[in-house]
Amino acid sequence: MFAAERRQLILEMVRANGAVSLRELARVVQTSEVTVRRDVRALEAEGLLDRRHGGAVLPGGFSREPGFPQKAHLATAEKTAIADRAAALVTEGEAIVVGAGTTTQELARRLARVPGLTVVTNSLLVAQALAHANRVEVVMTGGTLRGSDHALVGSGAEQSLHGLRVSRAFLSGSGLTAERGLSTSNMLSASVDRALVQAAAEVVVLADHTKLGTDTMFQTVPTETITRLVTDEPPEHEERAAAELRALADQGVQITVAAPGGGTGGGAGAAPGPGRRPRPVPPAAGRGPSPAAGPGGGKPPAGGQGPGRTEDLPLPGQRRAHPAASTTPPLRGGPPTAEPPATGGRVADLRRR
Structure with a gap:
């Protein structure tokens, strides 16, 4: 999977769930957490998401609490x-x-x-x-x-x-x-x-x-x-x-x-x-x-x-x-x-x- 494809998938997951752990992102895109962390940094630099230790959230993600369906799929x-x-x-x-x-x-x-x-x-x-x-x-x-x-x-x-x-x-x-x-x-x-x-x-x-x-x-x-x-x-x-x-x-x-x-x-x-x-x-x-x-x-x-x-x-x-x-x-x-x-x-x- 190319970097652009990975980042698009990461962004879609974060938008769908509100917050996603790095471990879960790495599992879904089938790559290492180190690579996912680089992708998350790049998406954060573009203002598309926010990094949190251990994961990624929507911009201002802690201003709204993820619902139960979203939290159920984290970690x-x-x-x-x-x-x-x-x-x-x-x-x-x-x-x-x-x-x-x-x-x-x-x-x-x-x-x-x-x-x-x-x-x-x-x-x-x-x-x-x-x-x-x-x-x-x-x-x-x-x-x-x-x-x-x-x-x-x-x-x-x-x-x-x-x-x-x-x-x-x-x-x-x-x-x-x-x-x-x-x-x-x-x-x-x-x-x-x-x-x-x-x-x-x-x-x-x-x-x-x-x-x-x-x-x-x-x-x-x-x-x-x-x-x-x-x-x-x-x-x-x-x-x-x-x-x-x-x-x-x-x-x-x-x-x-x-x-x-x-x-x-x-x-x-x-x-x-x-x-x-x-x-x-x-x-x-x-x-x-x-x-x-x-x-x-x-x-x-x-x-x-x-x-x-x-x-x-x-x-x-x-x-x-x-x-x-x-x-x-x-x-x-x-x-x-x-x-x-x-x-x-x-x-x-x-x-x-």
């Missing part, structure tokens, strides 16, 4: 891997809240097999994904339907959450930064997400790498309130996203990285994948229990471990016990988990194994 492999890993955090008989979004919809599809689970949600799509799960109880908020993301918002939704207490909240959003935390471009959605957070002992944010470093209008969850971030590994060229992960870890957020379609992972000494260069990460003391293990390092939770490599990254500032301790502190009230002895050496970084 699909990454969202699937994130949902797989997030589902492994959920245990039998737990009560959780799940916010609206395409990534949380993927999570809901995996929660259908967790027995005794109670899910409170304002998302019609989350409820639909769990509608035929006989062992899962679904509780919907009230409110006014916001059609663009199939979610219930407004005072009715917020009031229905008053007095509620659950173990975890799973939320997504439009952007995530270490400075402001999770944010979204819609005021009503942000207000309901804040009410969901108030109902939970822990807050788990699901955000693919294209949202890292993006700051949108309305803050939903400040960084100090986020317990864990489940994300995918930023591409090698996305130094800004990798730096944002380190900054989030410095502020106490636990970072879990899920690799789309990857292998079973490797230890701290594993070699980088083809074409990858290692990224230095400051050493930390010890490694937490395997992310696939349940409480105490035993059987995995009922949610199951999805495909792909996952890593819990003990980056600087994370909530970790000293390696000499026998247990790690619970995540805001959760049960303690056994801590294996320190292995020494370098810890896992953000590169592929």
